[in-house]
Amino acid sequence: MSRERLYLFDTTLRDGAQTNGVDFTLHDKRLIAQLLDELGIDYVEGGYPGANPSDTEFFSQEQGLKSATFTAFGMTRRPGRSASNDPGLAMLLEAKADAICFVAKSSEYQVRVALETTNEENLASIRDSVGAAKAKGREVLVDCEHFFDGYKENPEFALSCAKTAYESGARWVVLCDTNGGTMPHEVETIVREVVKHIPGDHVGIHAHNDTEQAVANSLAAVRAGARQIQGTLNGLGERCGNANLCSMIPTLKLKKEFADKFEIGIPDEKLASLVQVSRTLDNILNRVPDPHAPYVGSSAFVTKTGIHASAVLKDPQTYEHVSPESVGNHRKVLVSDQAGRSNVLAALSRSNIVFEKDDPRLTRLIEEMKEREAGGYAYEAANASFDLLARRTLGKVPEFFRVEQFDVNVEQRYNSHGVRVTVAMAVVKVNVEGHVLISAAEGNGPVNALDVALRKDLGKYQKYIDGMKLVDYRVRILNGGTEAVTRVLIESEDELGERWTTIGVSPNIIDASFQALMDSVIYKLVKSNAPA
Structure with a gap:
């Protein structure tokens, strides 16, 4: 029996970036986009070109995703402007993206109050914007903002917005529960009506979690005929978040009601990496993973x-x-x-x-x-x-070397240009089979200086660690006060791209950091089968 294809659209880098306390760097965005692509997500929405320098730069070059459709987000042309003289639309069309997702009002109330324009002008804006993107050869999606609230107010107008998007050439018409207050039975009823006018394999769902029902609403939309689901990793998003793809993906893959009828682009072996994907995002954001998160939480089983x-x-x-x-x-x-x-x-x-x-x-x-x-x-x-x-x-780690002493100093001074700078200097004394080696190094901080000094000269083991680098450093205070215990997590990477994480805990942040640094180096020697 053939199964229908469901498409997954991730908006972690755009809607998820609106989460309170979340601020993605450009490097973060690139890492997460690759992570989503490797997982098997169909669409990766990278952000809003022109909204901020990071997003603008992100869309200034190709991302090289292997299978995901890289998508730019932005508004339809503004009321009173033409498609050819709207700066925001022009920036979208210039973005190096495979697809464009337009956001368009589909509530008569929102058109009147927020846009202060007419229903006719709103429909024309949708039509013109989709046409302009299609003319540039882009795949087009339209997020029908406030669709469910708008449908309950004036179903004829809400439907006309969705139909205009589809008839103008949009590949996907996405029905948005923007305020997050729609109930699952309402979503199912309304989507069933929509798919009478627009084929279900062109209809998507974008649910917010303000009543803790974003996943339920998304699944209700699928039951009713929608074939694209939008969401975010770990349920990131403004206010209470978006539909959580880390809950959605295993439900679609493992629950008979959906698995027998539908297939998604996530293979079984990638499903088995879902916990790692979820934790990787938390690590990038230096957030504590939710232990009670369904499927991926440390307490889930x-x-x-x-x-x-x-x-x-x-x-x-x-x-x-x-x-x-x-x-x-x-x-x-x-x-x-x-x-x-x-x-x-x-x-x-x-x-x-x-x-x-x-x-x-x-x-x-x-x-x-x-x-x-x-x-x-x-x-x-x-x-x-x-x-x-x-x-x-278990007696299976040799003593490759012994650190006899280390010292770190941090001082503030003026450089040759008269600019005040802070410099860290570290000295590490190690014993390798009776040979004492002393290495010194400067760094932009005490941990960086220690890292460089420790790995500067390990005698006969140096060749095994030359390709190592420290790629992430995270600090978490476990209790309050000036005598707080500090937990340090260090992520390292070798020349083959393999990554591993080590930990140190101490009331002294330098001591905790050095514990983690030592473990990182020794782990690399163990994995490299370095001779003792």
């Missing part, structure tokens, strides 16, 4: 001791609606010794660490993990540090 835990240990399906591994997550059974052992064994298997199940050192590893996590370590976010902790406890 957690069971405590008691009758639930007992049942899960007998058969996971007793309390799991899908397999956690299908989305890249894993189950945890908390508190009991048996549960702790089960979790650690699973983690060791994921890290490809060979072990004997009756090895008494496993108990020591479990206790060590419990103590460290109580002190602030979070090995869920630091795969490489867990790997090293396990290998050390």
Whole structure:
């Protein structure tokens, strides 16, 4: 039985950028666009050319996405202007994007109050803008803003906006629940009416989460005939957020009601990377991942001791609606010794660490993990540090080198141009098989200076770490006050593009950082099979 194709449209970089506290850099945007493309998303909306320098620069060059349609967002021509003399429209047409998504009012009230124009001029603006983009060879989408509220006020006008977009050549007419207040049964009823006038395979849904129903509304629209879904990673978006693609994607893939009828562009192996994708976005934004997020949260498949835990240990399906591994997550059974052992064994298997199940050192590893996590370590976010902790406890990490001393100084001074600058200087003393090596380096901060000094000369191990670089550095304060405990996460990358994360925890931020730096270097030596 053939299945219908559903298309996924991601607006993390545009609508998600309106989240309070979120500010994507140009580098962030490029990383996230590639992440979405690799996941299998059909459309990646990069932002609004002309709205800010970052978005304008982002659209100044091709992004080289392999399969996703790179999309620019912007307004239809302004009332009273022609398509040929509207600066905003001109910038959209000049953007290096495969598609253009226009936002257009579809509520009579919004046209009158917000645009202060007539219904006829609004329809003409839609018609002219779609025509101008089509003439430039672009695929065109039209976000019918306030569609559901507008339909409830004046269904004839709301429909005329959507029909004008479609008849003018728009590939997708997207029905927007802009204020986020429409109920799922209303969405389903209204979309069923719309697809009587516009083919469902040209209709999309854009839902906001103000009543915690954005995902439900999106699925209701699909049931009613819509075939494109717009959303964001982790549900980012203004106010309460947008439909969460990290919840939507596994539901469409794993729930029989949808999986039997529809197919999406996310293959099974990419579905299994969903947790990693979700965490990568949180890491880029330096946000704490929501532990209770459906499918991808660290608590999504957690069971405590008691009758639930007992049942899960007998058969996971007793309390799991899908397999956690299908989305890249894993189950945890908390508190009991048996549960702790089960979790650690699973983690060791994921890290490809060979072990004997009756090895008494496993108990020591479990206790060590419990103590460290109580002190602030979070090995869920630091795969490489867990790997090293396990290998050390099981006696499988040689002492490649020993740091005998390190020192960091930060001073403020004037450069040759008379400009006041802050410079950090680090000195690291290491012992490699009895040979003492001392390296010094300057950096733009104490951690950068330490990183450079540590990796400047490791004797016979230097060739294994020459391709390493520190690509991200995140600090989180675990409690308040001047004596706060600090958690540092460092992400490193090697010459092959492999990335890993290490962790350090200490009341002293420099000490925490150095712990993470050390683990990063040692992990690279272990993975490179460097001789001890």
